[in-house]
Amino acid sequence: MSREPGVSRVERVFRNARAAAGGPLADLAVGGGRFLAVTPAAGAPAGPPGDAGHPPIEEVNLEGRVVLPGFIESHIHLDKAFLEERRPNLSGTLRDAIAITLELKRAVTKEDIRQRSERALRLLLRHGTTRARLQVEVDPIVRLRGMEAALELREAWRGRFGLQLVVFPQEGIEQQPGTEGLMREAMRMGGDAVGGVPYNDTDPERHLDIVFKLAGESGKGVDLHLDFTDDPGDRRIESVCRRTLAAGLQGRVAVGHLTSLGAMDEGTIARIAGLIAEAGIHVLPLPATDLFLCGRGPVPPRHRSLTPVKALLRAGANVSIASNNIRNAFTPSGRGDLCSPPTPPRCWGWRIATASPPARTPTSPSSTPRTTTTSSSTSPRSAGSSRPGGSSWRICGRRGGGRGCRGVSPYAPEKNTRKGNPPPRQAVGSGRAWAISPGVMART
Numbered sequence: 001m002s003r004e005p006g007v008s009r010v011e012r013v014f015r016n017a018r019a020a021a022g023g024p025l026a027d028l029a030v031g032g033g034r035f036l037a038v039t040p041a042a043g044a045p046a047g048p049p050g051d052a053g054h055p056p057i058e059e060v061n062l063e064g065r066v067v068l069p070g071f072i073e074s075h076i077h078l079d080k081a082f083l084e085e086r087r088p089n090l091s092g093t094l095r096d097a098i099a100i101t102l103e104l105k106r107a108v109t110k111e112d113i114r115q116r117s118e119r120a121l122r123l124l125l126r127h128g129t130t131r132a133r134l135q136v137e138v139d140p141i142v143r144l145r146g147m148e149a150a151l152e153l154r155e156a157w158r159g160r161f162g163l164q165l166v167v168f169p170q171e172g173i174e175q176q177p178g179t180e181g182l183m184r185e186a187m188r189m190g191g192d193a194v195g196g197v198p199y200n201d202t203d204p205e206r207h208l209d210i211v212f213k214l215a216g217e218s219g220k221g222v223d224l225h226l227d228f229t230d231d232p233g234d235r236r237i238e239s240v241c242r243r244t245l246a247a248g249l250q251g252r253v254a255v256g257h258l259t260s261l262g263a264m265d266e267g268t269i270a271r272i273a274g275l276i277a278e279a280g281i282h283v284l285p286l287p288a289t290d291l292f293l294c295g296r297g298p299v300p301p302r303h304r305s306l307t308p309v310k311a312l313l314r315a316g317a318n319v320s321i322a323s324n325n326i327r328n329a330f331t332p333s334g335r336g337d338l339c340s341p342p343t344p345p346r347c348w349g350w351r352i353a354t355a356s357p358p359a360r361t362p363t364s365p366s367s368t369p370r371t372t373t374t375s376s377s378t379s380p381r382s383a384g385s386s387r388p389g390g391s392s393w394r395i396c397g398r399r400g401g402g403r404g405c406r407g408v409s410p411y412a413p414e415k416n417t418r419k420g421n422p423p424p425r426q427a428v429g430s431g432r433a434w435a436i437s438p439g440v441m442a443r444t
């Protein structure tokens with residue numbers, strides 16, 4: 001066991017934890033907001049050596065629960081979280097989702113955005129997520145109020161929750177004159193990536209011209225909503241691949257949705273997946289939204305409106321599942337849980353952990369560990385981080401991930417992956433914010 005220099009005494013010990021990949025039980029010592037030591041559980045002393053006279057103030061017996069690095073939410077809109085409480089999307093169409101949100105947006109204030117965002121952040125933290133990339137809307141309607149709120153949040157939550165900000169033109173750029181200038185200002189204020197939504201603008205290619213130009217000006221990456229249909233003819237991703245390579249932005253471009261790729265024939269999917277991998281583009285499936293808004297034609301699509309994750313992984317692309325929304329016109333469900341946010345009722349209560357691609361075969365033996373990997377290991381790359389998981393950890397499941405532990409434990413029986421009720425779950429954020437009661441944060 002080793003102690004990091006300059007770190008204070010042990011304040012708390014989590015006993016009988018199990019590493020995500022299996023292995024023996026261990027004790028985790030926490031102090032000063034950090035994990036200080038990991039010791040074998042068997043025969044472990046009351047506190048790690050070197051703390052005589054300063055016994056741990058608290059012990060928590062995890063009884064074999066699995067411990068994972070904190071999850072990373074790679075794509076989420078906190079500024080429109082919980083807007084479903086004001087007006088739901090009864091048609092379930094993308095057109096109405098955009099129209100309803102635009103109408104509600106006219107009345108929001110910075111304080112309103114901040115309050116709803118913090119409510120969502122508390123949910124995310126409770127469920128073990130400790131970093132997130134926010135899509136922050138910037139346009140002539142909301143102007144920079146969302147950006148100002150997000151910047152305040154980033155400072156207020158620093159140390160507890162890491163936030164990246166994408167400057168996102170939800171209403172288009174050219175069809176909302178003035179948006180480009182506001183985006184440029186938002187990047188100057190502290191944006192981490194330039195967002196885009198080419199399918200909601202007058203000229204999608206011109207939209208991409210502006211997005212990549214702003215990325216070049218700011219020296220930042222790009223994060224797009226892209227090819228969000230069931231139409232196999234929607235192949236804007238090919239243009240994005242070419243632009244990414246031409247701009248030398250390999251590894252710094254992310255695309256969310258990409259459902260039209262799943263509608264193509266297998267040969268085309270494989271070819272385009274290869275282009276995506278070559279360009280180093282991160283793909284973010286957003287199934288809770290995709291399953292709600294897509295597939296509403298008279299005949300259900302064969303591909304179920306999901307991103308073809310298996311093909312992307314085979315090609316070597318980085319894939320990271322994300323929530324996108326919590327309860328608004330785009331996604332009427334969600335509780336900030338990357339493991340098990342409820343999907344819309346019409347999807348039979350499947351959850352992201354099982355409705356995601358490993359996804360198309362949710363009961364296959366390989367699906368559970370892969371889902372865990374996409375949430376806690378590949379997300380840092382798509383969120384622009386080289387760290388594998390940060391200093392925060394998530395504890396969930398019970399007794400080695402048995403009954404009720406879905407998508408988080410290598411020991412989880414597959415038969416439990418579709419059950420309805422969430423397991424008791426605890427989370428530790430930076431060793432400070434932690435839960436003593438299942439599902440309830442003691443400090444956030």
Ligand SMILES: [Zn+2]
Nearest residue numbers: 135225256324
């Ligand atoms: Zn989104």
